[in-house]
Amino acid sequence: MSLNVETARGPVVKTSGWRELWSKEDWWAIWIGLGIVLAGCALFWGGANLRWLAVLPPRWTAFSQVTADLAANWPRYVTQFVFWLAAFSTALTALGYKAREFIPAFAFLYLAALVVFIVGQWDSAVYYNLEPPLIALFAGLVIANTVGLPRWLDAGFRVEFYVKTGIVLLGATVPFSLIVLAGPVAILQASIVSIVTFLVIFWVGVKLGLDRRLAATLGVGGAVCGVSAAIAVAGAIGAKKEDAPIAITAVILWAIVMIFVLPLAARGLHLPTGVAGAWIGTSEFADAAGIAAAQAYGGYAGHVDGIAGTSEQAIQAFTLMKVVGRDVWIGIWAFVLAIVATTRWEAKTAGSRPDAGEIWRRFPKFVFGFLIASLLITAVTASYSLADYNKIAVPGLIAPIKDLRTWAFIFCFLSIGLTTRFKDLAAAGRAPLLAFSSGVVVNVALGFVLSVYVFGSHWATLGQ
Amino acid sequence: MTLIETFRAALKPRADGPPGCFGCAHFHNDTETIQRVLPGISSFSSAHASVRADDGLCARHDTLINGRGSCADFLGRP
Numbered sequence: 001m002s003l004n005v006e007t008a009r010g011p012v013v014k015t016s017g018w019r020e021l022w023s024k025e026d027w028w029a030i031w032i033g034l035g036i037v038l039a040g041c042a043l044f045w046g047g048a049n050l051r052w053l054a055v056l057p058p059r060w061t062a063f064s065q066v067t068a069d070l071a072a073n074w075p076r077y078v079t080q081f082v083f084w085l086a087a088f089s090t091a092l093t094a095l096g097y098k099a100r101e102f103i104p105a106f107a108f109l110y111l112a113a114l115v116v117f118i119v120g121q122w123d124s125a126v127y128y129n130l131e132p133p134l135i136a137l138f139a140g141l142v143i144a145n146t147v148g149l150p151r152w153l154d155a156g157f158r159v160e161f162y163v164k165t166g167i168v169l170l171g172a173t174v175p176f177s178l179i180v181l182a183g184p185v186a187i188l189q190a191s192i193v194s195i196v197t198f199l200v201i202f203w204v205g206v207k208l209g210l211d212r213r214l215a216a217t218l219g220v221g222g223a224v225c226g227v228s229a230a231i232a233v234a235g236a237i238g239a240k241k242e243d244a245p246i247a248i249t250a251v252i253l254w255a256i257v258m259i260f261v262l263p264l265a266a267r268g269l270h271l272p273t274g275v276a277g278a279w280i281g282t283s284e285f286a287d288a289a290g291i292a293a294a295q296a297y298g299g300y301a302g303h304v305d306g307i308a309g310t311s312e313q314a315i316q317a318f319t320l321m322k323v324v325g326r327d328v329w330i331g332i333w334a335f336v337l338a339i340v341a342t343t344r345w346e347a348k349t350a351g352s353r354p355d356a357g358e359i360w361r362r363f364p365k366f367v368f369g370f371l372i373a374s375l376l377i378t379a380v381t382a383s384y385s386l387a388d389y390n391k392i393a394v395p396g397l398i399a400p401i402k403d404l405r406t407w408a409f410i411f412c413f414l415s416i417g418l419t420t421r422f423k424d425l426a427a428a429g430r431a432p433l434l435a436f437s438s439g440v441v442v443n444v445a446l447g448f449v450l451s452v453y454v455f456g457s458h459w460a461t462l463g464q
Numbered sequence: 465m466t467l468i469e470t471f472r473a474a475l476k477p478r479a480d481g482p483p484g485c486f487g488c489a490h491f492h493n494d495t496e497t498i499q500r501v502l503p504g505i506s507s508f509s510s511a512h513a514s515v516r517a518d519d520g521l522c523a524r525h526d527t528l529i530n531g532r533g534s535c536a537d538f539l540g541r542p
Contacts, residue, residue, distance in 0.1 A: 012486050012531075012541075013494055014518055025512040095512050096495060160510035227509035228516075231502060234528045235519030241501055241526050248504040255508060286508035330515055355532060361517040420507045 016361055025161045028091035030369035033168025035087075036404060037373045040172070041380050044397040053080055054400035056407070057114070061123045081110050084407070088161070097155045105156025109418075112139070113410040126303040129264075133292035133413045137259060140417015149418065157415035160228075163288040164366040166408035167323060171373030172401045174316055178463050179374055182317075183324050185458055186281070189450045190325025193282045196446055198223035201439035208431040212345045213239040214246065216337050218432055221247040222439040225327045225364075226255060226286035232362050236334035237341040245426035250436040252420060253428075255289040258444075263297040273301050273309030274317045274462040275451050281321025282447030292413050294318035295406075313462050319370075328367055331359035377401075485522065485531040489539040493520025493531060 015023040022028075040050045055076035058069050070077070085106055092102050116139070119125060120132030143149060198219040205215030217239050221230035230247035233239075262283065266276035276297045284290035298311030338354040381393045428436075451459060485491040498511040501521055505511055522529050524537045 011494055012491060012520070014486060016518055020514065023512075024514050025510055026514040154506065157506075158510070159507060160513055225515075227505060227507070228513055231505065231509060231513075231519065231528070232515040232517070235516065235530050238527050238529050238533075241521055241528050244502055244528055245504065248502060248507075248509075252504050252507050288508055353533070355530075358517070358530070362515045365514045416507060420504070424503045426503055 020365070022094050024365065025091075025095065025158070026164060026365035026369075028094070029161060029164035029168055029366045030372075032087045032091065033165050033171075033369050034373060034376075036169060037172045037376055037401060040397055040401050041376060044380070044393075049396045050400035050404070051395075052076060053083060054403040055080055056403050057118045057121045059121050059123060060118075066118055066121075077114070080407070081107075084110065084411075088158075091161070092155065092158065101152045101155040103156075105153040108153065109156050109411055109414055112136075112414050113407065116410055116414065117407075120299075126299060131263075131296040131299045132410055133296045134260065134263075136410055136413035137256070137292055137417045140414045141256075141420060142417070144418050144421050145423075148421075154419055157418045159288050159412055159415040159419060162408050162412035162415060163291055164369075166291065166405050166412060167287065167319065168366060168369035168373055169401055169405035169408060170315065170319055171370035172377045173312065173398055173405070174319070174370075174374050175463070176371075176374045176378040178316065179320065179324065179371070182320050182458070182462060185455055186278075186320040186325035189278070189455055190282060190321055191329075192450065193443055193446050194223040194326055194329070197439045197443040200442045201435050204438045205432065205435035208435055210431055210435060211240070211243070213237050213341065214243040214432065215435065216341070217243045217247045218250060218436050219439065220330075220333055220337070221251045222254075222285060222436055222443060223326075224330055224333055225322070226251045226289070228286070228327075228364070229330050229333065232330050232334050233337055236338045236358055236362070242426070246428045246432045247436075249425040249428040250433055251285050252425060253433075254436065254440050255285040256416075256420065258284050259289050259293045259296075262293045262444075263300075266297055267300055267304065267307065270306040271452065272313070272460040273298055273307065273311065274313035274459040275309075275456055277314035277317030277462075278321050278455065278459040279447050279451035280314075281318040281325065282451060283444045284318075284322065287322060287327065288412050288416055290318055290322050291315070291409055292416065295409060309460065313459075317459050317462050323364075323367055323370060327364050330364065331362040334362050335359050484534050485520070485529060486518070487538075487541060488522075489541045490522050490524035490537065491520050491529075491531060492523060493518055497521060 020027060043049050055073050058065060060066050085103065088106060089099050089102050093099050116132050116136045119130055119135055201219040201222050202215045205218055206212060216237060217230050217234045220233045227248050230251060231244050234244040262280050266279065277294045280290050280293045284293055294314045298314035300307045301309055301311045335354060335356060335358045338358065342354055377398065381389055384393055495511040499505055518531050519528055520531050
C-alpha cells in the first residue's frame with residue numbers, strides 16, 4: 001500500500017478538550033457501557049433485570065436443543081440485535097461512519113457471532129479446542145485472507161470499539177476492592193516487564209542500525225499496549241511515517257501468534273486461571289488479543305482436569321495487568337520519550353517541544369468507564385452479605401451484564417480476524433522484526449517467571 | 465536545551481506562538497488518511513482512539529506528529 005499522503009486533502013480534525021466526549025471511541029464505549037450498567041442498576045432496584053435482553057445460546061449436547069432455543073427465544077435475539085445496532089450505529093455515525101454501511105456489516109457480524117456462540121456452547125467444544133475467541137478469530141482470518149469481504153463492511157468491524165465497550169462492562173463484574181488490592185501488584189509486575197521489554201527492543205534495534213525513533217516505536221509496541229502505544233509514541237516523538245506501520249506489522253503478527261500460543265502453553269502447564277490471566281496480561285501486545293487469549297483460557301476452567309480457578313479469574317487478572325498495569329501509562333511513556341527525543345536524539349525539522357498535556361490527551365479514557373462501572377456495582381451491592389450477593393445480586397444484576405459483555409467481546413474477536421489482511425500490512429524488514437522478536441522472548445519469559453513464581457500465589461487466589 | 469530545562473518547559477502553560485500544524489496545508493489528520501497510511505491500525509487499535517489524540521501526518525517532512533508544533537515550512541491552508 002502506498003504511504004504517499006501528498007494527495008490526501010481531508011479536513012484537519014481537532015478532537016481535544018470537550019470535543020473528545022463525542023469524537024473518540026473511548027468515550028462512546030463509556031456511554032454505551034455505563035448506560036447498560038445504569039439501566040441494569042435501575043431495573044434491579046425496581047425488582048426487574050436485564051436478563052431478557054441478555055439472551056445467549058444454551059449449553060447443548062444435541063443440536064435440537066439449539067433449534068428449540070432459537071424457536072423459543074428469537075424475539076429476544078432480534079431485540080438484542082436491534083439494541084446493539086442502535087447503540088453502536090449512534091456512536092459510529094457520530095464518529096463519521098455511514099449508517100448504511102454499518103447496518104449490513106453489523107447484521108453479518110451479529111449472525112456470525114451467534115454461530116460462534118452456538119459452537120462454543122457445545123459440550124464437547126473444549127475437548128476439540130473450539131473456544132469461541134479462537135473460533136471467531138480463526139474464522140475471521142480465513143474469510144479476510146481468502147475470499148475477502150468488501151472493504152466498506154469494515155465500518156462494522158470495530159475491534160477497539162467493541163473491546164473497550166466490553167472492558168467497561170467488565171468493570172461491573174470486578175469488585176472495586178479487588179482493583180484496589182490487586183492493582184498495585186499488577187502495576188509493579190507490569191512495570192518491571194514493560195521497562196525491561198522496551199529496553200531490550202530499543203537496545204537490539206539500535207545495535208541493528210535502526211533509527212532511534214523507530215526503535216522506540218517498536219519498543220513501546222512490545223512493552224506497553226501494542227498498536228495503540230506505537231501510534232501514540234510515533235506521534236509524540238515525530239517518527240517517520242514509515243515507522244508506525246512497521247511497528248503495527250510486528251505487533252499484529254506476534255499478537256495473533258500469542259492468542260493461540262499463550263493459552264495452549266498455559267494449558268499444557270496446567271496453570272491456574274488467575275496465573276495464566278496475569279501471564280497473558282503481561283505478555284500479550286494488545287487488549288483485544290489478550291482478552292481473546294484470556295477468555296479462551298478461562299473457558300478451560302471446570303472443563304479441563306488440572307486447571308484450577310474460575311473463568312472470571314483469567315479475565316480479571318488479565319484486565320488488571322494489561323489495562324491497569326500497562327495501558328494507563330501510555331501518556332507518560334509518550335511524554336518521557338518526547339523529552340528524550342528532543343534532548344538526546346537527532347533534531348527533527350518539524351515537531352513540537354514536549355508538553356505535559358500529552359499525558360492527559362493520550363490517556364485511554366475508557367479506563368474511567370471500567371473504574372466507574374466497578375464503583376457503581378460495588379456501591380449498589382455493598383449492603384449484601386456474601387450469600388445474598390451470590391443469590392440475589394449475581395443473577396439479577398451482574399450475570400446479565402456479564403453476558404452482554406461476552407457478546408461485545410465476540411464482536412471484537414470476529415472483527416480482529418475480519419480486519420487483519422496480511423497482504424495489506426507494511427513490510428517490516430528483518431532488523432525491526434528481529435528487534436521486536438527479541439523483546440517478545442524476554443517479555444514472555446519474564447512475564448512467566450513473575451506470574452508463576454514471584455506473584456503466583458497472589459494471582460492464583462485472585463478475588464478469593 | 466538540557467533534559468531538566470526541557471522537562472520544566474513542558475510543564476509550563478503554552479504561550480501563543482507561530483501558526484501550528486493544524487493550520488498548515490502539509491498537515492493531514494482525518495481518519496481516512498490515518499487509516500490509509502497506517503495499514504493494520506484497525507486490527508488492534510483505531511484511528512478514533514484517545515491515545516492517538518490529534519496526531520496527523522506532515523506531508524512536507526514525512527513524519528507522524530502531534531500537530532502542536534510549528535516550523536519554517538508552514539504553508540497556510542487555502
